[in-house]
Amino acid sequence: MVEYKEINASLSCMGYGYTVAAVINGVDVGVKGGQSEAMRLFSVIHPMLQEATPDMRSRLFVLKPGKNSLQLDFKKTGGPTDRLTFELYMLGQDEPFLSFVTADASGTYEKTFIL
Numbered sequence: 001m002v003e004y005k006e007i008n009a010s011l012s013c014m015g016y017g018y019t020v021a022a023v024i025n026g027v028d029v030g031v032k033g034g035q036s037e038a039m040r041l042f043s044v045i046h047p048m049l050q051e052a053t054p055d056m057r058s059r060l061f062v063l064k065p066g067k068n069s070l071q072l073d074f075k076k077t078g079g080p081t082d083r084l085t086f087e088l089y090m091l092g093q094d095e096p097f098l099s100f101v102t103a104d105a106s107g108t109y110e111k112t113f114i115l
Contacts, residue, residue: 007043007063007115008091012036015086017078022086023071027062033074033084041088068113070098075106088113 013020013031020033024041031037042048042061049061074084083103087096100109 007046007065009041009063009115010038010089010091011041012038012087012089012096013085015074015084017076017082018084019075019077020084020086021073023069023073024062025064025068027059029062030059031086034077063115065115068115070109070111070113072100072109073107074102074104074109076104090115 011022011029011031013022013033014036015031015033016035018033020031022029022031029039029041031039039060041063043063043065044061046061049057052061070088072086076082076084081103083101086100086109088098089096098111098113100111102109
């Protein structure tokens with residue numbers, strides 16, 4: 001298990017043809033959809049917290065050891081072949097620990113994950 005202060009993950013969202021909202025542990029992390037998006041996520045007490053801007057602190061420092069929650073709300077705005085891909089990776093890992101892919105017109109995906 002990683003140390004609490006060192007939790008560091010990467011979020012990837014391929015949201016062409018979709019509007020998307022991603023909420024992790026009750027915080028909207030700023031994913032909008034309509035494009036390819038990637039960002040780093042950190043633990044709520046990560047050492048880089050003090051160096052981050054207030055906006056970054058509120059959106060990116062959201063992970064915690066143990067139980068975490070994800071809620072994705074999505075709506076298709078593009079064509080019939082568009083699909084939404086959302087993945088979370090731990091730093092240094094090649095495979096995502098959480099992956100969601102859909103071509104549905106709209107919906108909500110909820111997942112609890114343990115770090």
